Each structure stands twice: as structure tokens, then as C-alpha cells.
Amino acid sequence: MSRLWQELEIFGWDQEKENVLLSTILTGDRALLISQPGAAKTLLPAKISRALGVTFAPFDLNAVSFDDILGVINIPKMQEGKMEYMKTPGTIWGKEFVAYEELNRCKPAIQGKILEHLRSGTIGGMDTGTRWCWANMNPIGHAGANKL
Numbered sequence: 001m002s003r004l005w006q007e008l009e010i011f012g013w014d015q016e017k018e019n020v021l022l023s024t025i026l027t028g029d030r031a032l033l034i035s036q037p038g039a040a041k042t043l044l045p046a047k048i049s050r051a052l053g054v055t056f057a058p059f060d061l062n063a064v065s066f067d068d069i070l071g072v073i074n075i076p077k078m079q080e081g082k083m084e085y086m087k088t089p090g091t092i093w094g095k096e097f098v099a100y101e102e103l104n105r106c107k108p109a110i111q112g113k114i115l116e117h118l119r120s121g122t123i124g125g126m127d128t129g130t131r132w133c134w135a136n137m138n139p140i141g142h143a144g145a146n147k148l
Helices: 003-008 015-027 043-052 066-070 075-079 108-120
Strands: 031-034 056-060 097-101 132-137
Touching: 003 015, 003 043, 015 031, 015 043, 015 132, 043 056, 043 097, 043 132, 066 108, 097 108, 108 132
Parallel strands: 031 132, 056 097, 097 132
Antiparallel strands: none
16 A cells, blocks of 8 residues: 555555556546445545645536536627636536546436546537546446446
8 A cells, every 4th residue: 555545544445556546646647446335436536636735526427417517508608609618616617636426327428428528638629627537436236337
């Protein structure tokens, strides 16, 4: 176990998984955490973002709509021919670290948009300003866990 994980009080991860996640922190690469319930998949990104001192937005995809993530369309900007969403403290825009929970429990249409964000850092081709983007899910076979 790494010293960082000890200081974050995250226990039970093997060194190989820790190394992969540490490399995503350094490089800004995306991560999809798949493990049993209780493995700190939700807690880890919250603690890492706090330790880094960056803005953080967790989204439980089982409980939110895509409008909750993006916000509402800015109508005056749309009338000018620009696509923009109104930014609020609860939306994704400008959050440096985003964590999506229960990726394989949300609707397929939302999964596609979230997977775009995981892959490219954009949604609908718009840059969200996110540096770290992680998602988590329980393995197939758990109640409500569907294939991606």
C-alpha cells in the first residue's frame, strides 16, 4: 500500500491498482473503477480531489438526469447562435475532478454522453474544463448492474 493511500485512509487496494490510479492522477487520464460494493470507489475520488485542492463534482447516475449534470440551455446565447449551458455550483462546467457513480445503472442515452466525457473530456463537443474524470460501477451480476 502506498503512503498516499494510507494518508487518504483508503485500505485494501493492491499495489497494481494503486499504481494505475496514481498514474491517472499524474497524467489526467480517465478511469473506470469496477469492483465490489464497499471498495471505496465513491470515496476515493472525493478524497483525492480534496487532497489536491481542486473543484469536485460527484454525480450519482442512478439518481440524476442529464439536465442535472449540464444545467439548462442559455436561451439568450442560443438566440445568438451559440450553444451554451448555464453554469451553477451543481453542474459539471469548470469542475476539475468529476466522478460518475453507478455508470452501468443509468439509461443507455446518458451512458453514451458520459462515456464521451470519459473518453474526451467533452460533452456534445463542448469542453467541460474537467481534468480528471472517473466513473465507477459494480460488476455485472449485482442487482441493477447492466452491461455498458
